[in-house]
Amino acid sequence: MAKHILVVDDDALMRRSISFKLEQSGYRASTAVSAEDALALARRDRPDLILLDIGLPGMDGMEALRHFQNEIENVPVIFVSARRRELDTILGLELGADDYITKPFNPDVLLAHVKAVLRRTAAPAPEPGERPLPITVGDLIIDPAAHTVHVAGQQLDLPAKEFAVLYTLAQEAGYVVAMDDLLNRVWGAEFLGEPQVVYVHVRWLREKIEEDPQKPQRLLTVRGVGYKLVPHEVSKE
Amino acid sequence: MAKHILVVDDDALMRRSISFKLEQSGYRASTAVSAEDALALARRDRPDLILLDIGLPGMDGMEALRHFQNEIENVPVIFVSARRRELDTILGLELGADDYITKPFNPDVLLAHVKAVLRRTAAPAPEPGERPLPITVGDLIIDPAAHTVHVAGQQLDLPAKEFAVLYTLAQEAGYVVAMDDLLNRVWGAEFLGEPQVVYVHVRWLREKIEEDPQKPQRLLTVRGVGYKLVPHEVSKE
DNA sequence: AAAATCGCTCAGAATCTTTTCAGGATGGGA
DNA sequence: TCCCATCCTGAAAAGATTCTGAGCGATTTT
Numbered sequence: 238m239a240k241h242i243l244v245v246d247d248d249a250l251m252r253r254s255i256s257f258k259l260e261q262s263g264y265r266a267s268t269a270v271s272a273e274d275a276l277a278l279a280r281r282d283r284p285d286l287i288l289l290d291i292g293l294p295g296m297d298g299m300e301a302l303r304h305f306q307n308e309i310e311n312v313p314v315i316f317v318s319a320r321r322r323e324l325d326t327i328l329g330l331e332l333g334a335d336d337y338i339t340k341p342f343n344p345d346v347l348l349a350h351v352k353a354v355l356r357r358t359a360a361p362a363p364e365p366g367e368r369p370l371p372i373t374v375g376d377l378i379i380d381p382a383a384h385t386v387h388v389a390g391q392q393l394d395l396p397a398k399e400f401a402v403l404y405t406l407a408q409e410a411g412y413v414v415a416m417d418d419l420l421n422r423v424w425g426a427e428f429l430g431e432p433q434v435v436y437v438h439v440r441w442l443r444e445k446i447e448e449d450p451q452k453p454q455r456l457l458t459v460r461g462v463g464y465k466l467v468p469h470e471v472s473k474e
Numbered sequence: 475m476a477k478h479i480l481v482v483d484d485d486a487l488m489r490r491s492i493s494f495k496l497e498q499s500g501y502r503a504s505t506a507v508s509a510e511d512a513l514a515l516a517r518r519d520r521p522d523l524i525l526l527d528i529g530l531p532g533m534d535g536m537e538a539l540r541h542f543q544n545e546i547e548n549v550p551v552i553f554v555s556a557r558r559r560e561l562d563t564i565l566g567l568e569l570g571a572d573d574y575i576t577k578p579f580n581p582d583v584l585l586a587h588v589k590a591v592l593r594r595t596a597a598p599a600p601e602p603g604e605r606p607l608p609i610t611v612g613d614l615i616i617d618p619a620a621h622t623v624h625v626a627g628q629q630l631d632l633p634a635k636e637f638a639v640l641y642t643l644a645q646e647a648g649y650v651v652a653m654d655d656l657l658n659r660v661w662g663a664e665f666l667g668e669p670q671v672v673y674v675h676v677r678w679l680r681e682k683i684e685e686d687p688q689k690p691q692r693l694l695t696v697r698g699v700g701y702k703l704v705p706h707e708v709s710k711e
Numbered sequence: 712a713a714a715a716t717c718g719c720t721c722a723g724a725a726t727c728t729t730t731t732c733a734g735g736a737t738g739g740g741a
Numbered sequence: 742t743c744c745c746a747t748c749c750t751g752a753a754a755a756g757a758t759t760c761t762g763a764g765c766g767a768t769t770t771t
Contacts, residue, residue, distance in 0.1 A: 461634035
């Protein structure tokens with residue numbers, strides 16, 4: 238069964254080209270010019286995914302998002318932000334969008350996001366209000382909900398970025414996370430700065446979670462590839 | 475190896491200064507005066523990124539963009555627009571390019587955008603379920619996701635190139651991989667160096683995975699052809 | 712206001728990898 | 742057996758990557 242995707246954008250050309258691309262890829266696309274229209278449409282014919290432009294006249298994106306999530310059960314929403322505006326994207330994600338993408342974007346990239354979100358939301362029905370679970374890696378416990386980290390029993394306070402790095406690595410515990418991946422996931426795809434930031438944050442992290450930061454046991458670098466977080470049990474005597 | 479960037483602009487000075495900056499930063503740049511030329515060139519030598527001027531005579535930017543995206547698989551494109559004015563006209567069609575930048579621009583800013591686009595298009599988020607699986611060959615276990623190798627229970631850390639060689643051989647375990655194949659798959663088709671590098675890496679590898687590097691049991695050379703990786707169970711006493 | 716924190720950049724140093732080089736071994740066909 | 746392309750070896754050069762310490766704004770805390 239073809240997934241139904243609702244495209245909400247006030248720009249006609251945009252609507253047309255997005256829905257063209259989607260249909261070409263086997264989805265069923267419907268379009269709406271405004272959030273109001275979109276809501277009406279969605280109530281009649283529940284979409285599996287909504288592509289929502291933020292810069293809508295009338296009801297704005299944020300508000301629309303709230304309505305969608307109240308009225309339509311469990312609909313993933315991808316924000317499409319009109320300009321490079323970090324604020325939008327961050328706010329959108331905190332408000333509950335499942336993903337975002339900023340214009341201009343490559344149609345293939347859009348498609349990739351659509352697929353990813355559909356896959357992610359399809360499998361494990363995420364209970365609303367369910368908190369992300371803490372991740373344990375050896376004697377490390379990283380709790381994203383509480384934003385806390387425990388190392389060998391001790392609680393740690395980490396700045397936001399450091400936490401994000403650690404959490405990202407923890408999600409792939411045991412596996413290497415490539416430098417680029419790390420940058421994309423922690424700093425976002427729009428990040429224009431130097432990749433060296435990673436070194437610095439890793440260093441600070443190590444100063445906090447490693448016994449001997451010079452000889453990391455938990456947060457290892459895989460030269461030429463990236464970093465990985467591995468379990469480390471305290472050696473017992 | 476060095477990423478290939480295709481610069482399309484009808485202004486010679488522009489072409490030269492952009493490609494100079496790119497090459498100076500370690501990229502391989504080629505240039506084209508027109509969209510037609512660019513297409514021809516791109517078909518012969520697939521670029522990793524295209525910097526496309528919008529205000530081209532002849533085939534215009536949008537049309538060129540469409541051609542590129544149809545004909546060249548998955549090529550990210552950055553629009554370079556001559557004026558704010560022009561940009562507005564395409565902002566209506568924000569679908570298509572991966573990024574844009576307006577003239578005049580600071581070369582460093584251009585570079586930052588190039589890097590960012592390459593980064594975000596390079597790494598396809600490694601979905602947890604889609605990690606490459608470890609390969610077992612005798613008492614060797616090669617796990618690309620963790621970037622680890624186990625020989626008879628012992629964990630090994632291998633540098634990137636060595637790992638790549640081993641992994642490539644492991645993928646064809648039991649069969650010979652020709653020298654040329656190995657070079658292509660590990661070093662890429664555009665490798666200009668001496669094929670001797672392979673000997674050296676094989677040697678490093680043998681020193682790590684063979685009990686007696688002089689008498690290889692796992693990584694065998696097939697004279698005149700290449701190398702092969704074969705299972706080797708430790709003889710038990 | 713001063714002080715502390717955070718995120719980032721920078722440049723030089725330290726480290727590790729990769730390649731090259733030159734000579735020596737080796738093995739298989741003539 | 743002899744020869745020669747093919748491989749191997751050790752060492753050194755060349756190249757990349759990562760680590761460090763320091764410093765700078767911006768923001769928040771005191």
